[in-house]
Amino acid sequence: MAFAATYNAKETEDKWYSYWMENDYFHSEVNEKEPYTIVIPPPNVTGVLHMGHMLNNTIQDVLIRRARLKGYNACWVPGTDHASIATEAKVVNKLKEEGINKNDLSREEFLDHAWEWTHKHGGIILEQLKKLGASCDWERTKFTMDEDLSKSVIKVFVDLHQKGHVYRGYRMVNWDPKAKTTLSDEEVIHVEKEGKLYFLNYAIEGSDDVLSIATTRPETIFGDTAICINPNDERFTHLKGKKAIVPLCNRVIPIIEDEYVDLEFGTGCLKVTPAHDENDKNLGDKHQLEVIDIFNDDASLNSYGLHYEGKDRFDARRDIVKELETLQVLTKTETHINKVGTSERTGAVIEPKLSDQWFLKMKELAQPALDAVLDKEVALVPEKFINTYRHWMENVRDWNISRQLWWGHQIPAYYYGDGKEDYVVAESKEEALSLAKSKTNNDNLSLADLTQDEDALDTWFSSWLWPMSVFNGILEPDNTEINYYYPTNDLVTAPEILFFWVARMIIAGYEYRGEKPFNSVYLTGIVRDKQRRKMSKSLGNSPDPLMLIDKYGADGIRVGMLLSSPAGNDLMFEEDLCKQGSGFVNKIFNASRLILNWEVDQDKPQPAYCKTATAWYQAKFQKALAELEDHYNKYRISDALMTTYKLVWDDFCSWFLEMIKPPFGEKIDATTYQSAVTLLEDNLKILHPFVPFISEEIWQNISERNKEEALIIAAWPKQTWADEAFIKDFETVKEIISGVRTIRKEKNISFKDSIQMSVINNEKLSTSYDSIIAKLGNIEEITYVEEQLANSMSYRVKSNEYFIPMIGAIDVEEEIKKLTEELNYQQGFLKSVTKKLSNERFVDNAPEKVVAIEKQKQADAEAKIEAINQSLKSLK
């Protein structure tokens, strides 16, 4: 075996990734086996790998590799998302740097730039995933703006429109003045900001009275179309039916009454600006108020803003406040903390704005998706997200699906006239024309008369089809691939996009296939730094994943990421975890090197301790295998890793290998060697999902393997039976060995000096373990005795007593003190058990099993006390 003294992760990882790719192990085709499918949450096409992706994709790769080993036809579909707003923003910025203004370009010209950008930066992230070891079926790589996926999106839009779910509405939407587009409610982040509350005096028409009104947005007075008071407010009875005059623009507006007004807030009077506040809009609708929009698309004031026309809303606010102060309209300001909606993407303060947008009715569509999760048809892991999901789905609002962007799927609506209803929706312009002709009864319409809607669809309107569209399930709903791979098995994603994406995929799944898109959703946590801050570019607290891979190896990072990340919990990442990960990889490497470097003596008989050790590890392995099954079934990936980690490090390396290791300079017998190699191979199989590279490296080093014998496609170890009684016995053996080690430490007896041991075997423990106790305790001879041994150190395991003879005089005082302490403890313990057992209500009510356990405890304690008393007597 050609084993280097140290493990070179980088070389090894590149080597095996290429090997796997060359031999097509990641590729899946429809066959007679049962499929196991994952679709990747498509990252932004021009994005780069961050720690969140690392965690997410490590988990997916663990699941997919394990499925492959378990004999499923494993298929992991990779791909990217066009991410309309994020990508468009990047392209706009890049053009700006080149001195090009987006508004000076035609749609086609801009899209050329966007595609160029996409081709240049697109897919980098997928290349980075390869470094992590992701075993995606790269031949299936998809992009949400691929021709077939785009067609799917358009087809679905048209279909939903025909079914009456898609409609066009003049509604108040969240307007991002920086990106000049609408945002869905989910894309708006509310942040607490300290602002001011301004108190303004409005004159009352035909009187000298003034009315004081508190507002946070004085610049919107130009859009005021009413003042509202609460009809129950006696302070304002005299104002009923009167009119007020808006300062600066001197417009006369009615004073209306509505119980909506909060008597406590501000002055108890509300200025109503229907164009710029959702609640005001509702009030306006109720009282049929005029709507005056005072902003341009970039949130600068329009002509309604009079001499402030063209000024940005915040600059305008500052200047208006000054003017109002001079005019003595502004009487007072207070600081006021309120939550301000900001754009997730651009950070701009959201402006509520009325405009024509496309909406999708959600209530009816959401119902099956809500039921699916409540009935556990689709399992959310962890379950705590079910409540959140339900709350959201029960209060679902119509989805604004149009965006004032160019990068994305252009809405297939075609206008043939100026009227609000003068449009048709169709998959192609040609179809649109014939529809328009029949709708208008005008056969003279031509293609030139049709103008397509300028807006693009929300990105999520394409990614919600992802699990279907990657298998072409929308355009060809009955093709073999979709029928075979759909529904997929697991979806691994972040809880932040539970509604953005996951819920909508479930909705689309039921609408278009009458079936869920996946069985389970594994929700990862957010990767945070040690101070619990979210890792982000702007904070600069996120390590570069590729640097980490370089430093610790992909296997090391994978272990590091999974060491502490139960589903749904945030992951406090620190580099030390990767260090621990690469330490584990190193341990695996060294243990394998030890085994494979042993020289075998074909004629040497197998020593008894080797036989016992092998049987024990086999049992231990089986037990771990059963535990792993349980952990995986419950998606407890970290626990599965920890089980494997402890099995390999503690049981295999620290116990098993130490037990069978031949004495220095000696060879190992053939039987033990063969078992050790087989057990090592079994270890590699369960290690593979976590550390694919090192495991394949060692696997291939054990013997020549042809391409059908690679570890990546090996068979998961068979589950048989774990001999629990044997394992339990062995725990006693470990305690006996620990006892020897403790005495050695206390008495400064070097491990190199062999010692004697005598046993009073009250437990009737099998003598077959003696050879192991002797080896690991470096004991020359174990003698069985009936009487306690004088001049010795003693300890007890269960009711057995162990004696190590001391050469010099032992410290009697010290021994008595120790024994007395042990005695006190045991007596106290016995007392509590006896008390419990003498409680009739306990004996009568507790299950028999529990009572039996207590009785056993009592007997054990009594036996121990007896033994300690004996020892004490012999010392005195």
Add this chain to the structure above:
RNA sequence: GGGCGCUUAGCUCAGUUGGUUCAGAGCACUUGGUUUACACCCAAGGGGUCGGGGGUUCGAAUCCCUCAGCGCCCA
């Protein structure tokens, strides 16, 4: 303001329907060992009145009430 959840060792977390030797793991820590695979090693050890208070029960980290602190989602 409404909803959901969390609080267990220095840190990150387990703890399944209340019931095995005074609550477990990994890391960290302390001490000792190590020419014999690995200083990325081995062994031994210390450390928690399970957020506070009250209740139900033979028995509560686990169930109920209450207070306090924290987090997330929505308005």
